[in-house]
Amino acid sequence: MKKINNNSSEFKNLISVDKILNIPDIKILTNDYGRKLVLFSIRSSLNFYRSEISRGKVSPSIDEIINHIKNTIKTNCNKSLKKVINATGIIIHTNLGRTPFGEDLLKDSLEVLKGYNNLEFNLQKGSRGNRNDHATELLKYITGAEDAIIVNNNAAAVMLLLRTFAKDKEVIVSRGELIEIGGSFRIPDIMAASDCQMVEVGTTNKTNIEDYQKAINNNTAILFKAHKSNYQITGFTKEVQLEDLILLGKKNKIPIIYDIGSGLLQKNSNKFLIDEPTVKDSIKKGVDLICFSGDKLLGGPQAGIIVGKKKYISKLKKEPLLRALRVCKTTIAILETTFTYYLDDDVLNKKNFIFKTFNRKPQEIKNIAQIFSNNLKELNINSEIVSSIGQTGGGTVPNGKIPSFSVKLIINGNSKERSDFAERIHYSLLQHQNPILAILKKGYIYFDMLTIFENELDEITNVVKEVYSKIKQ
DSSP states (O other), X not given: OOBOSOOHHHHHHSOOHHHHHTSHHHHHHHHHHOHHHHHHHHHHHHHHHHHHHHTTBOOOOHHHHHHHHHHHHHHHHSOSSOOOEEOSSEEEBGGGTBSOOHHHHHHHHHHHHSSOOOTTEETTTTEEOOTTHHHHHHHHHHHOOSEEEEESOHHHHHHHHHHHHHTTSEEEEEGGGOOEEGXXXXXXXXXXXXXXXXXXXXXXXXXXXXXXXXXXXXXXXXXXXXXXXXXXOOSSOBOOOHHHHHHHHHHHTOOEEEEEESOOOSOOSOGGXXXXXXXXXXXXXTOSEEEEESSSTTOSXXXXXXXXXXXXXXXXXXXXXXXXXXXXXXXXXXXXXXXXXXXXXXXXHHHOHHHHHHTOOHHHHHHHHHHHHHHHHHTTOOEEEEEEEEEEETTEEEEEEEEEXXXXXXXXXXXXXXXXXXXXXXXXXXHSSSOEEOEEETTEEEEEGGGOOGGGHHHHHHHHHHHHHHHHO
């Protein structure tokens, strides 16, 4: 659209809605998408061009308007939340929805979700029930906790705990445990939003039990401990052990709250998790309350789970804020199914996506890399298989480096040409209708096979073929 000085006549040149509706191409769109969406898109497009004309541009041609209407319809019909193939080697990828459910978990949860269910109905009594009862019995059995409650994420769980037990009072926490989770959301921010006063003790690298003891006074409501699940401090360090904090809490009749975050329920034979604290062990040690995420090492949906002593959980259940933080039937159904897998290690390792991926053998990963590389070779796309290191991700197991293999695209040309070509491939893969998130590193594209399974290879190959061909033209 060209710029003009006088736009009054240009507004008059805009075609009317009625005339647009009678254009053959628009009639086809009406048949395909319905009159309401087409009418909305026409008006939206005309508003766009009115705005353009008001800025000094000429009125558009009929073809321009029709194309804009088609693009508006396409934008409105396409879902913005899409399936993305994860070729980064990061298992719990926060930006990609953290833990995938996997086919087994969705299939096993479907029956209870596709019709009505007893979300808030007690079938034994024939009266109103409580939605929190469904998943908690299994959770209590697996962890050994006296009771449990579920909210919509772990930040909400921390906030509920703090507001319930420490509103307008003091919470003692080690400086070395003032963690930041995704999106610059920090423990001090949560404490401030919970209307409690944070009391920092110790230093960044060293905190002693005496630091807690000295800080305790009549206004102390909680001794708070946070698991450093997304980072490590090494060297000249000291951390107060959970057992010592529990003894101090009992001595002073102050509850201990442990934000374990990553949510490993019980000990697992996987070597990458050997040093990870578990909910079950922490309960056994006598901690009063523990909170953690449902969609990290637990392998379920987004949720904040609180387990602990019944006398404290009972008080949480009476907190008015709980209704605003409650979870829906979908979360409860998927979470309860997730818990059933923990009753049998073989089932857990087969059906839980996290443990299924953890237990992949290096040779299996290499074999999948070889199949993908062969597929690319048939398309005259050069590649090589290289060793790589996968990650647990999601703010868990910061030192958990997992041996893997990646397929690296071989790109010819000088450094700048290679880098430009790789960047174009990377962003074209992201913008494809079936997006792939690969690794763009030092002018090369890598597909890490740790997070790729054999049933995805045909789709990946087709997308790469389409993108590569388009960029090569």
